Amino acid sequence: QKEVEQDPGPLSVPEGAIVSLNCTYSNSAFQYFMWYRQYSRKGPELLMYTYSSGNKEDGRFTAQVDKSSKYISLFIRDSQPSDSATYLCASEGDTGFQKLVFGTGTRLLVSP
């Protein structure tokens, strides 16, 4: 079992929709959770991170962590075609921040 699990999609939505992307994790010691966005043929770029449980908002993006259920979510409001990409959730490995553990990524397609 992978330490971070993610539905690979693809997830197709019309422009303007609210998107919900989700991950689960197995290691209860994980405390920091990140969302990376990866465009085709590009490297991942950090979107946001959260610490422990709770919500964090940045513009159209909201990250949410529920440690009791080991569930991580990313919500995108008013989705745009430019949001079409693969979204990767990640957490620190068992040795700290030097070794990120990624999910498989969910491919998102936002149609105009």
Next chain:
Amino acid sequence: GAGVSQSPRYKVAKRGQDVALRCDPISGHVSLFWYQQALGQGPEFLTYFQNEAQLDKSGLPSDRFFAERPEGSVSTLKIQRTQQEDSAVYLCASSLITTDPLDTQYFGPGTRLTVL
């Protein structure tokens, strides 16, 4: 530099050939990471450098994989006697500070290796 750069961007190798993949991190970044990303998968950790010291190589899949960062800046990932299962995108990332939990890893565009 403006970001992490990697070369070559694409590499085709015949099975059994040796390859060398280069990473130029962001200037001044202390930490450097290599990840392997198979098709349809997330990146998987290979190895980590702090300056020129290789502090963690637990993710290297076999002794055919070797990484170095001799002067604490540019890094090279070498794969000897390539096999078809080595086909993947190899991502390099760098970060400024090693111990700050908020330190961000900045990724390069990757080198896509295809072994025939």
